[in-house]
Amino acid sequence: MVYSPSRVSEPPAPVFRERNRGTTVQNLPLSHLSVEVGHFFMEELENGEEPIFEQFRRVKPWLDAAKASVVSGDEKPRVSTCFLIDDYFQSWPDAPSIMIKLLRLSEEAGVTIDYVARESACARRRDGFVVAELLAKRLLEEPEPDLDTGARPPAMVSGWLSNGKPMREAVVLNAMEAHNWDAPLEYGKRNHSIYVDVELWQDRADLATDQDDLQKGRQYSCPFLAAVWQLVRLGLLRKDGAPALEVVDFDGEWKPEWSQFPDVVRVNPRAMPFYAYESLSIMPQHFLPIETAVRTIIDHFLVQPDVMESLDLRAAEKNIAVPAVISERMSHHFLPGRK
Amino acid sequence: MQRPDASWVEPSPSQPQVALGTVATGLLNTSEPLPLDAAQQALALVPGVKADWRQYPLEQVVSPDLFYGLDCRLAVKSGSQPRIIGTARAKAILTAGHVLQGSARVDVLLDASKRRLSWSHYMAHAGTAEAINKADPSDIETGFLRGQSGKSLLDLGSTGAYVMSLLDQVPQIDRRSRLKTQSQRLLWAAQVREDVEPFGRIEAGEDGIFRVRMVTPSALLPQFVEFCEILALHHWLLASLKNAFDRSARKGRRAEGELDPALSYLGHVWNPTAHLPHEMRWLWDALDDEAQLSWEWHTTLTRVRDKVTLLTRKAIEETLHKEVL
Numbered sequence A: 001m002v003y004s005p006s007r008v009s010e011p012p013a014p015v016f017r018e019r020n021r022g023t024t025v026q027n028l029p030l031s032h033l034s035v036e037v038g039h040f041f042m043e044e045l046e047n048g049e050e051p052i053f054e055q056f057r058r059v060k061p062w063l064d065a066a067k068a069s070v071v072s073g074d075e076k077p078r079v080s081t082c083f084l085i086d087d088y089f090q091s092w093p094d095a096p097s098i099m100i101k102l103l104r105l106s107e108e109a110g111v112t113i114d115y116v117a118r119e120s121a122c123a124r125r126r127d128g129f130v131v132a133e134l135l136a137k138r139l140l141e142e143p144e145p146d147l148d149t150g151a152r153p154p155a156m157v158s159g160w161l162s163n164g165k166p167m168r169e170a171v172v173l174n175a176m177e178a179h180n181w182d183a184p185l186e187y188g189k190r191n192h193s194i195y196v197d198v199e200l201w202q203d204r205a206d207l208a209t210d211q212d213d214l215q216k217g218r219q220y221s222c223p224f225l226a227a228v229w230q231l232v233r234l235g236l237l238r239k240d241g242a243p244a245l246e247v248v249d250f251d252g253e254w255k256p257e258w259s260q261f262p263d264v265v266r267v268n269p270r271a272m273p274f275y276a277y278e279s280l281s282i283m284p285q286h287f288l289p290i291e292t293a294v295r296t297i298i299d300h301f302l303v304q305p306d307v308m309e310s311l312d313l314r315a316a317e318k319n320i321a322v323p324a325v326i327s328e329r330m331s332h333h334f335l336p337g338r339k
Numbered sequence B: 001m002q003r004p005d006a007s008w009v010e011p012s013p014s015q016p017q018v019a020l021g022t023v024a025t026g027l028l029n030t031s032e033p034l035p036l037d038a039a040q041q042a043l044a045l046v047p048g049v050k051a052d053w054r055q056y057p058l059e060q061v062v063s064p065d066l067f068y069g070l071d072c073r074l075a076v077k078s079g080s081q082p083r084i085i086g087t088a089r090a091k092a093i094l095t096a097g098h099v100l101q102g103s104a105r106v107d108v109l110l111d112a113s114k115r116r117l118s119w120s121h122y123m124a125h126a127g128t129a130e131a132i133n134k135a136d137p138s139d140i141e142t143g144f145l146r147g148q149s150g151k152s153l154l155d156l157g158s159t160g161a162y163v164m165s166l167l168d169q170v171p172q173i174d175r176r177s178r179l180k181t182q183s184q185r186l187l188w189a190a191q192v193r194e195d196v197e198p199f200g201r202i203e204a205g206e207d208g209i210f211r212v213r214m215v216t217p218s219a220l221l222p223q224f225v226e227f228c229e230i231l232a233l234h235h236w237l238l239a240s241l242k243n244a245f246d247r248s249a250r251k252g253r254r255a256e257g258e259l260d261p262a263l264s265y266l267g268h269v270w271n272p273t274a275h276l277p278h279e280m281r282w283l284w285d286a287l288d289d290e291a292q293l294s295w296e297w298h299t300t301l302t303r304v305r306d307k308v309t310l311l312t313r314k315a316i317e318e319t320l321h322k323e324v325l
Helices: A042-044 A049-067 A094-110 A120-124 A134-136 A211-216 A221-234 A285-298 A305-317 B036-042 B119-123 B137-145 B154-171 B218-249 B255-266 B278-291 B293-324
Strands: A031-037 A077-084 A114-116 A160-162 A197-199 A247-249 A265-266 A275-284 A330-335 B019-025 B052-054 B060-062 B066-073 B084-094 B099-109 B130-131 B182-190 B199-204 B209-217
Touching: A031 A049, A031 B036, A042 A049, A042 A094, A042 A247, A049 A077, A049 A275, A077 A221, A094 B293, A114 A120, A114 B130, A134 A221, A160 A285, A197 A285, A197 B099, A221 A285, A247 B099, A265 A275, A275 A285, A285 A330, A285 B182, B019 B137, B019 B218, B036 B052, B036 B060, B060 B278, B084 B119, B084 B154, B099 B154, B119 B130, B137 B182, B137 B209, B154 B182, B199 B218, B199 B278, B218 B255, B218 B278, B218 B293, B278 B293
Parallel strands: A031 A077, A031 A275, A077 A114, A247 A265, A275 A330, B099 B130, B182 B209
Antiparallel strands: A114 A265, A160 A197, B019 B099, B019 B182, B052 B060, B060 B084, B066 B084, B084 B099, B084 B130, B199 B209
């Protein structure tokens, strides 16, 4: 049987419409560029003032250059600065004095910090919501050439994410061939492979009795949390349409424990918006491998389509050129030297 | 070593020329229809995003889109099978709290590049797959609709079925459906062209699968897909009701055991124009004029109700007879 109807005349216009969007994407206040002005391990924040001052001093000219070259379309440039406290893997006491010292030294070096965030909040917010799982559940592994037909369910169970296929020992057919193996492969390679495999988290399966338990005990890796941090700054990680981490104003007092700090706090009342179309991170060069891992993770992040649309629409209205690929919205400057 | 510069990025045309999809339809394995709020929770399949929903004239909840990585081949009549790389999108749709659909789709951009690019490129165009070699759109359409399976061939049917299977695990269902039904598939393929009047053609195959072939401007593609989902749902309703009626006539079966759940689960769901996009009414009207699906539904439903009435009368008579004795 074949039915091939022809088009008939237009019916009258509809009068009833109903489509309830489960989630409405919030329009965020946006800067053109969010600059991360340096990064320290917790023990570096604890010990001595000189190295801290020194890093901020070296950040300063690059921050100025970034401000001078920001892409802002038809608008007056808006740039905000931020700093991420490394409190997830080591949480030292004496939070208030560290914060006061940090803000004073950055100011002395000519670098104004507008916003301070905690790395722990990128795993779990102060209200208990596990932000990291928003990213974990939105990662899509790369399909294997000629094998992924849509029939294989996605598997993100190992806690590792790669851009290809690892090296494999091949079956040894002949005892004389001692070293027989398949080379690793980057699926999107150009001529030669750079195979990257990133540890996203570690589960303590021995302590867990069910899935919930497993997730509670999950320890996220530094690149994974940094990827959350980048996506939050770019306004791309949302919960029910609102930013995954929200900004609050500084209330004038630093609480004694890091865990009592807000997720993201505005310390400069005159700051431009925290979220931005693009991001720049200025940091010592020993963070380069971590940031490579961050980019690998973000290259596998499936953004909520209407979130991306809402940002792109606003950028287009103001003639701001924003790349379609998320990792192209991020840039880095690595400071030379050891620290 | 080559210096990385702009020439690294191969230019790609922006508009997919072909879209391919399947809609799998089945019954949610639960004894009573899921209330709206439970359905909303069950279909929130992506954390941080809630499901879309409608209440009039029939409750319907639609999950957020899920994406699946693809690197596979497309079936074609002749020549080498084009390789496509990218992502397919799929969603779950629950209608009247009981009819579950897995709708999977991929938009295909032909002649896009010469090799597989970095994954971030495909992630920036989620829902689209890019073909590496040249291919003819109508050849791809025909190849896909044939529904051929092969080790490396695109298999959206499994994607749709997988999305449906996600609902097997939700705590909101009791896994105690009283009606036997079979899941059913519809295949569709569309050529996307801006310069044409929309055109649709539906074919009922020997295998019981409906196949929809369309030519449409890109602006109407979402409505065309909705039409296919609605057609799949009603084709499944019709088949399920007919099957239940047939089973009720078989020896050794309690007829009420087949007819009661069929009536209470399916009897009220038929309403093809309920959520049909306005722009697609002409296609449904024309189809129903020729294939008379609505007529068949109402006739079958009448037969089911007549049979229930007769069975009831018989039962009353038997009871009275016993009392007289």
